[in-house]
Amino acid sequence: MAYQIEKLIQGGAGLTTSEEGKRILVMDVLPGELVELGDSQEKAGYIRSTLKTILQASEERITPPCPYWGVCGGCDFQYAKDEAQGILKEGIVLDNIKRLGGIDPASFRTESLETGPAWGYRNRVRFHVDIAERKVGFLGRKSKSLVPIDHCPILSEKLNALLEHPDRLFKAARILMFSNKGGRSGFIEVPVFSGDDEVSLLDEVVKTTVGGHTFFVTASVFFQSNEYLLPALTSYVASHAVGDTVMDLYSGVGTFSAFLQQKGRRVIAVERQRQCLSLAKRHTPDCEFYSEPVERWAKERKGSVDTVVVDPPRVGLDASLPSLIASWNSQRIIYVSCNSVTLGRDLQRFASEGYTLTQVKVFDLYPQTFHSEVVAILDR
Structure with a gap:
């Protein structure tokens, strides 16, 4: 049976309705698309379904450009044109x-x-580090496994440089490991912030300029990314x-x-x-x-x-x-x-x-x- 997606709701799920009038939520779809659904799971007040086939795609749909799409859990909206998102x-x-x-x-x-x-904008991130395997990346989509990343297209150049030469990340991860601040994922979570000239790991203070104002920031405190x-x-x-x-x-x-x-x-x-x-x-x-x-x-x-x-x-x-x-x-x-x-x-x-x-x-x-x-x- 074909279903038409009515709209997107919080979290990015597409909303459609069953013949019985029940709300159906499905990910990775866009408004107006005609889709065929896969496995479904009854929840309290709605149905959660997987996407099986797109029968009629939206004009706003594109092929996600990142090679890690669908595996990495970081970005979830790459399938829509930048200007539509x-x-x-x-x-x-x-x-x-x-x-x-x-x-x-x-x-x-x-x-x-x-x-x-739409790309290369992010200057604050939390890397997941596997010290034993000397790997750096992010958690997988809907999993707690590590996806090693060589280059992330939404990160700034200075943050991607850390992925190319991760020695500072491994050093910071060891500091966190010995202070029992590893993270809930089983990997060491290393916060990083890219300032005007330098990159902060953990509590290192760097300078960043916003609209003519100078701010002193560390990777450990919140600052918009x-x-x-x-x-x-x-x-x-x-x-x-x-x-x-x-x-x-x-x-x-x-x-x-x-x-x-x-x-x-x-x-x-x-x-x-x-x-x-x-x-x-x-x-x-x-x-x-x-x-x-x-x-x-x-x-x-x-x-x-x-x-x-x-x-x-x-x-x-x-x-x-x-x-x-x-x-x-x-x-x-x-x-x-x-x-x-x-x-x-x-x-x-x-x-x-x-x-x-x-x-x-x-x-x-x-x-x-x-x-x-x-x-x-x-x-x-």
């Missing part, structure tokens, strides 16, 4: 906002999709901040705080990770740093906050945060999200506190994958 991911974001946030996309402005180079689109992302966030008091929650090494600073403005950077705070103080000295739970700040230093920038992990915000932010009389929330599922949920929570979603912009920070970054602007 961001548009399809933007559709997933808007669908999640509508279904999970209960907000009609017609009620807010969707700004132009931000895209950049697309060196081409990060200036546009930070500039967009900063340009929408209003008022004299701005709070940067989940501030990390102060990436957004550096752009939020301006004469006469108080910027409060909230971050509990000590290494991040130490680095942030080197390049955002004019910020007010707070490392205790933000609930304690609210009790100790009562006052209003004009704009709150939140950039939470994939799990989204703690359930108590929207009401706490509302108690500061915050006029604007700038929500930076890497997971539009939890974004949709949190938008509902903010709506109950009197905030309205006014605009959304998607940044295709991770071409060749189903991940993206989205900025949502909410006003009271």
